[in-house]
Amino acid sequence: MIASTRILIALITLFAALRVNAQYRQGVVTAKGSKRSNVIKFNPLGTIAYRNIPLYFERAIYGPVAISAGYAYKIPTKAGGAYGAAIKNIVESVGGEADFGKIKGFSVTPELKFYFSEKGAPKGFYISPYFRYSRYRLNMAASGTNPTDKVYYDADVAFQYESIGGGIQLGAQWLINDIFAIDWFFFGPGYINHNLSVDVTSNVVSSAKWQEWETDFEADVATEVAALPLIGGFLDNFEAEAKYNGFVANMPFGFLNWRFGLSLGYSF
Numbered sequence: 407m408i409a410s411t412r413i414l415i416a417l418i419t420l421f422a423a424l425r426v427n428a429q430y431r432q433g434v435v436t437a438k439g440s441k442r443s444n445v446i447k448f449n450p451l452g453t454i455a456y457r458n459i460p461l462y463f464e465r466a467i468y469g470p471v472a473i474s475a476g477y478a479y480k481i482p483t484k485a486g487g488a489y490g491a492a493i494k495n496i497v498e499s500v501g502g503e504a505d506f507g508k509i510k511g512f513s514v515t516p517e518l519k520f521y522f523s524e525k526g527a528p529k530g531f532y533i534s535p536y537f538r539y540s541r542y543r544l545n546m547a548a549s550g551t552n553p554t555d556k557v558y559y560d561a562d563v564a565f566q567y568e569s570i571g572g573g574i575q576l577g578a579q580w581l582i583n584d585i586f587a588i589d590w591f592f593f594g595p596g597y598i599n600h601n602l603s604v605d606v607t608s609n610v611v612s613s614a615k616w617q618e619w620e621t622d623f624e625a626d627v628a629t630e631v632a633a634l635p636l637i638g639g640f641l642d643n644f645e646a647e648a649k650y651n652g653f654v655a656n657m658p659f660g661f662l663n664w665r666f667g668l669s670l671g672y673s674f
Contacts, residue, residue, distance in 0.1 A: 445528050445579075445587045447671030449478075457481045462589075462669060464519070466527035474534070476515035482508035485544055493546065493565075502550025502559070511542030511567075517575065528673070529581055536665070537572040538598065561608035571598035575665060587671040594665030600658065607652040 443466040452460035460478040467473055485493065485506045497504040515538050523530020549560040573596015579589045646655040 442581060442584050442673040443528070445581075445589075445671050445673045447587055447589055447669035449667045449669045451667050452478060453481075457483050458513075460667075460669075462515075462671070464528055464589075469526050470521040470523070472519040472521065472527035472532075474515075474517040474519055476513075476517070478513045478515075480509060480511040480542060482510050484508055485546075497548045497550070501553040502548045502561075505547045507545040509542055509544045511540065513538065513540035528579055528587075531578045532576070534575045534577070535572065536575050536594070536596070538569070538596070538663075538665075540567070540569045542567045557610065559608055559610040561606055563607075564605040566603045566605070567600070568603075569598050569600045571660075571663065572596055573663060573665065581673050585673060587669075587673050589669040589671070591669075592666050594663075596663040596665060597660065598663040599660040602657040602659075604655045605652065606654075609651070 445462075445464040447462040447464070449460040449462070452458040458478040458480055460476060462474055462476045464472055464474040484490075485508075490506065493506075494504050515536055517534040517536040519527065519532045519534040521527045521530050521532045523532075544565040546563040546565070547561070548563060549558075551558050573594055575591050576593040577589060577591035579587060581587055643658055645657070646653055
């Protein structure tokens with residue numbers, strides 16, 4: 407399934423690139439389009455939905471071809487929702503309380519765009535292969551007394567989420583009066599590999615007490631993770647490695663991704 411999806415994305419991209427290039431060589435794509443070759447854009451939907459600030463810079467480089475670079479800055483935000491609740495439940499299962507820091511991070515999205523418009527880039531309908539890399543971090547302090555044996559513990563926990571992958575994007579861009587840009591990217595299937603890592607440093611992890619708690623702790627983690635919306639069913643590959651006074655756990659997973667949005671900007 408995954409291999410066939412990747413092959414289909416590659417074939418669609420190759421076909422579109424060959425067709426656009428043929429149009430350009432035959433004179434269908436000409437220089438009678440806009441003299442504007444640069445566009446800077448902002449995606450307000452990303453800010454509303456994910457508290458990101460997504461910015462894009464696009465430059466027309468050859469007839470129907472343009473390159474685009476996207477960068478999204480994560481507005482530092484307190485952990486909440488189902489994911490924050492799951493972390494709190496895990497800590498509370500061993501008699502503790504969690505003090506969260508803020509989620510911070512970024513993502514980058516380079517693209518190579520092929521426009522079908524007779525006016526060439528950066529106007530009209532387009533197809534573009536895209537690459538996506540994201541990284542987000544969250545720190546947490548936890549402390550409490552285990553209800554089973556009354557042992558006090560404290561822990562510093564660093565969460566990191568990384569994703570890398572890509573796909574194919576269909577969209578359309580309009581330049582109103584050759585100044586104002588509207589970029590509607592409406593069909594963007596892809597495949598993304600994700601990894602959620604947890605780095606724990608604690609006063610009890612290297613002790614004999616941790617050996618007593620480890621099995622129950624891992625069971626609590628598995629239960630909470632399985633209940634997470636959207637990704638819970640994929641996090642079944644739990645890997646943990648001990649370190650001095652702590653441990654590092656990794657939960658890699660991958661699934662299909664859908665990219666869409668609406669950007670507004672300025673051309674020059």
